[in-house]
Amino acid sequence: MISTAANKSAGNLKRLRKDPFLALGSAAMILLTCFFVVWPIIKVVSYSRLADYRKLFTYSSWYHAALNSLFITALSTISCTLIAFLFAYAVTRAHVPFRRLFASVALLPIVSPPFIVALSYILLFGGQGIISKYVLHVHFDIYGWHGLWLVQTMTFFPYAYAVIHGVMASISPQLENAAYNLGATHWQVFRHVFLPLCRPGLAGGALIAAMNVLADFGNPIIIAGNFHVLPTEAYMQMSGMFDLNSASVLSTALLLPAIALFVWNRAWIGKRSYVTVTGKESNARTFPLPAAARWTVFAACLLVTALVVSVYGVLFYGAFTKTWGFDWSFTLKNVHYIFAKGREMANSLKFALLSSIAAAVFSLPLAFIVQRKGTRLYRLLDVLAILPGAVPGIFLGLGFAVAFNEKPFLLTGTPLIMILALMFWNLPTCYSVNLAGLAQISGTLEEASLNLGANRLRTFRRILLPLLRGPFIAGVTVSFLRSVTCLSVVIFIYSAKTSVGTVSILGLVQNGQWGSASALTAALILMAFAVLAPTRLLLKKQGRSIQL
Amino acid sequence: MAANEPMIEITNVSKRFGDFEAIKNISLSVPAGSFTTLLGPSGCGKTTLMKLIAGFFEPDRGDIFIEGRRMNGLPAFKRNTPLVFQDYALFPHMTVQENIAYGLKLQKLPRKTAEDKITAMVDMFGLHGLRDRLPRALSGGQQQRVAFARALVMGSNVILMDEPLSNLDAKMRVEVRDELRQLQQRLGFTAVFVTHDQDEALSISDQVAVFDQGRIVQVGTPREIYKKPASRFAADFVGAANFAEGVVKAIEGDDLVIACGNGIMRVHRDGYAFGPGERVTLVIRPENIAVHESASRGDNAWSGHLLRSSFHGRSVRYWVAADGRDWIVDDAGPGSIAGLQGLVHMSVDKRAVHLLPAAGGTVTIESGTGAIA
Structure with missing residues (x-):
């Protein structure tokens, strides 16, 4: 055993010596990712001493924040998974009307800023809410864990849906038909054939939802009130008291379950791709469900859809309303406000664009080295490339704030730190897209090119690069959407000059300026769609679809 | 080059992947102008030997000569041993024309010469009207003809073929193999052909090398292989x-x-x-x-x-x-x-x-x- 392992690593070294270009490239990649990913993590974790960590168990507010985080994560994960399952079932199996509508509604929240549901929730159910005040004439306190639960469910069920739908769509209806053919009833087919086949999707979807709920900062800061969770508690310590020590303890407490969930997810679901070459859909149709079951599913989906649609509707309505709750007359003043915040919006666009392109470009050689030269040494590169995906945004932001605050690496307050933080936050997204894209390109294509006389560089340029265009664009797009709507990563590192749209919105919400907040949010959503729509079309032409 | 002088000479070649010995001390001589088939069940090493000839792998031991030149250490893109792949490996983002032209472009031929060569291939393989199509808009048979055209246009004395007929249906496979044999005899190139189909091997070849577990167990004409198999394995595998x-x-x-x-x-x-x-x-x-x-x-x-x-x-x-x-x-x-x-x-x-x-x-x-x- 030991001798073969030694032989193998000796073989790796030999290969590296033979290919100095590869060796240098790998070394540079490892160094850069370590510096921008591992180093900030180490800085945060090591900032506090062991005694500080003990406070997690003795300080009741910290202790409760940790418990609250786990509680809301567990609760929201269950509800997210249920709704996601329902939607996926309606879309793939139930033969109900409006299936396309349900499918697109389930994707909407992904392209939106993280706190949009929370903001709309206040507009709908808050003290001055349309539904609470003017339809139901009731007043209830929406701030707290139940509000957060609903908001997190609405925000993150789409992530679970994407996974569950993918698995459900890949289950051949012929399997169910075979069971019917053998005499099983609807319920038996569902229970014994369909559900067991869905299990990996349910598990994967639940984990994705859990990771997102746990790490989320935007919704709890707006809606949770006195129900503090780890990300908001860390933020309070920093913004209120500049207590870096406490913030690092709380962030580290958040990092551990986040990494655990991430590792669990990787082990179960593996490297899912964001881009799939659209395969042949199965022609087989499933046996129709009993009417009662079908319409129950339909009604449930319709209810959730109505909620999602009203979330967006109320936001756009709010953007053109003078004073929410008091003066409902039409105004353009909020739209003007978008221009008043022109610098922040321009920053959002600029940073998102630069960071996503940088992440896509940087991840390309990374994916190439890992996918095509798959030896043991490159496993390290693989781990480094996906590591930022395990780190909550708030932690990564804090890490950058701490790590690049001193000479010679003084980046605090610069646009560069914003771009770098967003870039490495998006690295796993672009990397996995490129990796999957490369895996889809048969190795014989490269061999064919070499065989016809093209050297390696030319083969990379003429064969691999053009074929990777689709994944590359998809990676940039997804990263752009994530960046433009990102709050958690930037909240610790923005300065007056480098502030972005999401930070402005947070300020407005905290001041109760709902109208202006709605207008800015609507502008961000439009910005996201302006990028998403044409790329979707472009990729569709290439026979690919983009998964968010 | 005189007939029967070896175009490819393989001497005592071995290749292992980790603990798996794919090729065990193989020697084989491929006469110029001959159609030589490497025949054997899957995993017997026939494709590995072909990839060694093409330069995708380097032998651990032994030498490979093509036209008397030692190939060891020469990268694949300098060998000029066009290969027809089993899955055709057509570049999906290039048209039929661009696929055929890909190798020629690298030879830096005058534009007119290259264009003539491509047209000759388009004529030979009946690809008129398909020049501007992408591979995915072609039928399996058409894709295969493009794959042959892309290899043959290189004008090399050696053409390697890795089970190129295996993706065709049974009737077409027989038609194409007869055409392929005629083409090879007309153009006179040396063909090295990998297959696991004994019918194909017998009907198309001048020389058949039967593989078993990384070794060549018999080399001979199709008649010799069929009538006088050298081992029970050869007798059983071929017919x-x-x-x-x-x-x-x-x-x-x-x-x-x-x-x-x-x-x-x-x-x-x-x-x-x-x-x-x-x-x-x-x-x-x-x-x-x-x-x-x-x-x-x-x-x-x-x-x-x-x-x-x-x-x-x-x-x-x-x-x-x-x-x-x-x-x-x-x-x-x-x-x-x-x-x-x-x-x-x-x-x-x-x-x-x-x-x-x-x-x-x-x-x-x-x-x-x-x-x-």
Whole structure:
């Protein structure tokens, strides 16, 4: 055993010596990712001493924040998974009307800023809410864990849906038909054939939802009130008291379950791709469900859809309303406000664009080295490339704030730190897209090119690069959407000059300026769609679809 | 280059991947202008050898020469050994024209010359009207023709082919292989062809190399491979065969007299060096056994009980139990009418029996006539 392992690593070294270009490239990649990913993590974790960590168990507010985080994560994960399952079932199996509508509604929240549901929730159910005040004439306190639960469910069920739908769509209806053919009833087919086949999707979807709920900062800061969770508690310590020590303890407490969930997810679901070459859909149709079951599913989906649609509707309505709750007359003043915040919006666009392109470009050689030269040494590169995906945004932001605050690496307050933080936050997204894209390109294509006389560089340029265009664009797009709507990563590192749209919105919400907040949010959503729509079309032409 | 001078010379080549020894000390000479087929079951090393020739792998030991030049260490893109891939490996983002032109462009030929060469290929493979299509808009057969055109346009003396016909349906496969053979003879290139299909190998080749577990177990013309297989594996892999154990009893004139089961077989000596007392394996092809309803007199005849039959169109295959074994008999004669059943009689010509040393037995070379044991 030991001798073969030694032989193998000796073989790796030999290969590296033979290919100095590869060796240098790998070394540079490892160094850069370590510096921008591992180093900030180490800085945060090591900032506090062991005694500080003990406070997690003795300080009741910290202790409760940790418990609250786990509680809301567990609760929201269950509800997210249920709704996601329902939607996926309606879309793939139930033969109900409006299936396309349900499918697109389930994707909407992904392209939106993280706190949009929370903001709309206040507009709908808050003290001055349309539904609470003017339809139901009731007043209830929406701030707290139940509000957060609903908001997190609405925000993150789409992530679970994407996974569950993918698995459900890949289950051949012929399997169910075979069971019917053998005499099983609807319920038996569902229970014994369909559900067991869905299990990996349910598990994967639940984990994705859990990771997102746990790490989320935007919704709890707006809606949770006195129900503090780890990300908001860390933020309070920093913004209120500049207590870096406490913030690092709380962030580290958040990092551990986040990494655990991430590792669990990787082990179960593996490297899912964001881009799939659209395969042949199965022609087989499933046996129709009993009417009662079908319409129950339909009604449930319709209810959730109505909620999602009203979330967006109320936001756009709010953007053109003078004073929410008091003066409902039409105004353009909020739209003007978008221009008043022109610098922040321009920053959002600029940073998102630069960071996503940088992440896509940087991840390309990374994916190439890992996918095509798959030896043991490159496993390290693989781990480094996906590591930022395990780190909550708030932690990564804090890490950058701490790590690049001193000479010679003084980046605090610069646009560069914003771009770098967003870039490495998006690295796993672009990397996995490129990796999957490369895996889809048969190795014989490269061999064919070499065989016809093209050297390696030319083969990379003429064969691999053009074929990777689709994944590359998809990676940039997804990263752009994530960046433009990102709050958690930037909240610790923005300065007056480098502030972005999401930070402005947070300020407005905290001041109760709902109208202006709605207008800015609507502008961000439009910005996201302006990028998403044409790329979707472009990729569709290439026979690919983009998964968010 | 004169005919039969080796175009490719492979000497004592070995290749291992981790603990798996894919190629075990192989030597093979591919004559110029010949169609040489590497035949064997999957995982036998035939594709690995082809990739060694093309330069995708480097041999651990041994040398590969092409036109007398040692290829070891020369990267794939400098070897000019165009390969037709099993999955065709057409570049999906390039049109038919661009695919065919890809290799030529790298040769930096004058524009006119390159254009002429491409047009010649388009003519030869009937690709008119498809020049601007992307591969995914082509049928399987069309894709395959583009793959051949892309390799042949390079004008190399050597063309490698890795199971290029395996993705075609049965009827088309036969058509294309005949066309391919004609093309090769017309253009005169040296072809190295990998396949696991023995029919294909026999019908298309000048020379067949039979692979088994990383070794070449026999090299010869299709006739030699079929009629005189060098081992039980070769006999069994290339076509169906009946095997029977026997002991040489005597040498009488030109015949070896062999005790086999309860009977005696006479086999033409035909260069076999077996002597009395030696154990041999008789190899008899199913189509060489005649089956009759009435007992035939003379040598090499035996009887058995007909178990079952299956109708194959041009012949009927019978399974006959005799002498404690099942015999496979293919009958293409006019007598192959339904209704044959029960006790049947079989016979075989003494020149249609091939001999191998019995499993575990050794070959002894003897000359002259031996005595009766």
